[in-house]
Amino acid sequence: MSNNAFLFEKTLKNKTKKDVLAGKILEMIFTGLLQHDDVLPSERELGGMFGVSRETVRGALSIISAYGLISVSHGSKTRVVRNEEALNRCLVLLPELNSIEVNNYDVHSVFESRRVVESAIARSAAVKIDEKGLKELNNLLDQQKKLFDEPVHFQLSDKSFHKIISEYSGNSILVGYAEDLYRYGLNFRRMVMRKEGSIEKSYLEHMEIYRALSEKNPEKAEEAMLSHIESVYKTTIEAINHADL
Numbered sequence: 001m002s003n004n005a006f007l008f009e010k011t012l013k014n015k016t017k018k019d020v021l022a023g024k025i026l027e028m029i030f031t032g033l034l035q036h037d038d039v040l041p042s043e044r045e046l047g048g049m050f051g052v053s054r055e056t057v058r059g060a061l062s063i064i065s066a067y068g069l070i071s072v073s074h075g076s077k078t079r080v081v082r083n084e085e086a087l088n089r090c091l092v093l094l095p096e097l098n099s100i101e102v103n104n105y106d107v108h109s110v111f112e113s114r115r116v117v118e119s120a121i122a123r124s125a126a127v128k129i130d131e132k133g134l135k136e137l138n139n140l141l142d143q144q145k146k147l148f149d150e151p152v153h154f155q156l157s158d159k160s161f162h163k164i165i166s167e168y169s170g171n172s173i174l175v176g177y178a179e180d181l182y183r184y185g186l187n188f189r190r191m192v193m194r195k196e197g198s199i200e201k202s203y204l205e206h207m208e209i210y211r212a213l214s215e216k217n218p219e220k221a222e223e224a225m226l227s228h229i230e231s232v233y234k235t236t237i238e239a240i241n242h243a244d245l
Contacts, residue, residue, distance in 0.1 A: 017052055018059030024050070025060060026090065029069055029082055032187040033155055036082035040070065041153050048143060049160045051136060107240060110184040111233040115226060117177045118162075122209065122225035123218040125168040133168050137161060137210050144203045151193035154202075155186070161206055165213070188239040198235065205231060
């Protein structure tokens with residue numbers, strides 16, 4: 001089974017991988033996962049997260065830079081430039097970004113949906129995942145255990161971790177639902193990830209999911225995924241309540 005971050009992307013019919021990756025990063029900027037002045041991972045790290053070459057990453061960053069949403073300079077770190085002027089200019093050129101609507105739903109409905117969708121994904125993936133997929137997940141886990149002090153970089157890796165698992169469900173509809181639901185409340189997830197021990201906890205939950213998938217155990221994979229989603233739900237609620245104080 002061929003697997004990478006673009007497995008079920010319909011856009012590949014008309015776009016190159018660098019176009020698709022650029023779209024993914026732009027989406028992260030628009031949903032609030034990436035904020036103004038955030039430092040992006042290196043080209044090598046981004047390539048590892050999304051399963052593409054450094055050349056593809058470089059091309060994607062060049063596209064985003066042309067929209068004015070990142071600052072790229074030789075020898076310096078790439079930073080996000082997120083302001084209303086740049087966002088509005090990008091929306092004129094890419095009106096499809098206006099369709100990101102999941103944050104219009106309440107947190108309880110979103111996570112109830114995540115439980116249903118991602119438990120089904122975990123069960124199916126446990127049966128269908130191959131050694132290549134397990135290796136990709138293991139590589140991300142190796143990456144994540146070095147990111148306990150890098151909330152933004154960890155969240156990017158987290159997104160890829162869930163994406164790979166959903167792709168191995170073999171169901172493109174579930175993949176789409178999972179991606180839409182993942183977008184919810186990413187600004188609050190940033191708050192959660194800043195708390196001491198939060199990233200390590202999420203990493204350990206990922207490890208449990210990985211172990212169940214490597215054992216090809218659908219019941220255990222479903223249980224581990226549900227436990228992880230419940231943990232994310234609780235900490236997201238706490239962050240939302242704290243923000244409302």
